[in-house]
Amino acid sequence: MAKRVEISLEIAAPRDDVFAWFYHSENFTASPIVFTSAWRPGKRYDVGSQRDIIMVAGWYHEEITAVDKGHYIRYRVRQSFPAVRQDFTEIAFTELPEGRTLVKWTIEIEVPSPIFRSALTNAGGRMAEILYSTIMRAGRKKLEHTGHTV
Numbered sequence: 632m633a634k635r636v637e638i639s640l641e642i643a644a645p646r647d648d649v650f651a652w653f654y655h656s657e658n659f660t661a662s663p664i665v666f667t668s669a670w671r672p673g674k675r676y677d678v679g680s681q682r683d684i685i686m687v688a689g690w691y692h693e694e695i696t697a698v699d700k701g702h703y704i705r706y707r708v709r710q711s712f713p714a715v716r717q718d719f720t721e722i723a724f725t726e727l728p729e730g731r732t733l734v735k736w737t738i739e740i741e742v743p744s745p746i747f748r749s750a751l752t753n754a755g756g757r758m759a760e761i762l763y764s765t766i767m768r769a770g771r772k773k774l775e776h777t778g779h780t781v
Contacts, residue, residue: 632749633716633741634756640767642732644774649732650701650724652770656682662769664688664762681709688762689713693720715755716741734770736763 642649652658654676659665664687671681680695690712697705702724708717717740725733738759742751 632752633718633739634752636738636740636756636760636763637735638738638760638763638767639733639735640764640771641727642734642771642774643730644732645730646724646726646732647701649734649770649774650704652774653722653724653734654698654700654704656684658770658773659684659766661773662686662766664765686762688758691715691717714743716743734767736767738763 656668657670659668665684666687667683667685669683670676671683674680676695676698678695678698682693682695684691684693691708692710693706694709695704695706697703704722706720708715708720711717717738719737719739721735721737723735723737725735727733738756740752740755740759742748742755744751
């Protein structure tokens with residue numbers, strides 16, 4: 632059974648700027664644990680777009696499944712190494728007072744292992760929480776300290 636992980640972080644920047652930073656996932660390399668984030672040939676950013684992300688935890692081939700600009704980005708992992716099942720992931724953006732934005736990253740993750748599935752899924756969920764928190768903090772640092780959006 633998949634484990635649901637939710638991570639939230641407030642960023643002192645307008646929602647449109649915060650959305651733009653996360654929408655351009657090549658920005659994820661601002662995190663020390665993300666080595667590359669590259670779009671596959673064809674369309675970028677919109678539904679059906681595919682990207683490859685290599686980070687300290689492995690390689691992930693992802694597909695964008697839904698976008699509501701300024702509000703959320705949804706995607707799923709099509710293939711990865713090590714293998715994980717991540718059929719739903721969402722980055723949601725909520726406008727807060729004083730030009731702040733709440734970012735909430737929701738991940739549903741499962742490690743498809745014939746043995747120790749529950750323990751490995753729990754460990755994978757904890758690792759996802761650490762990894763995505765690192766990306767969120769890198770975004771906050773860029774947006775709050777430099778004002779750059781993309």
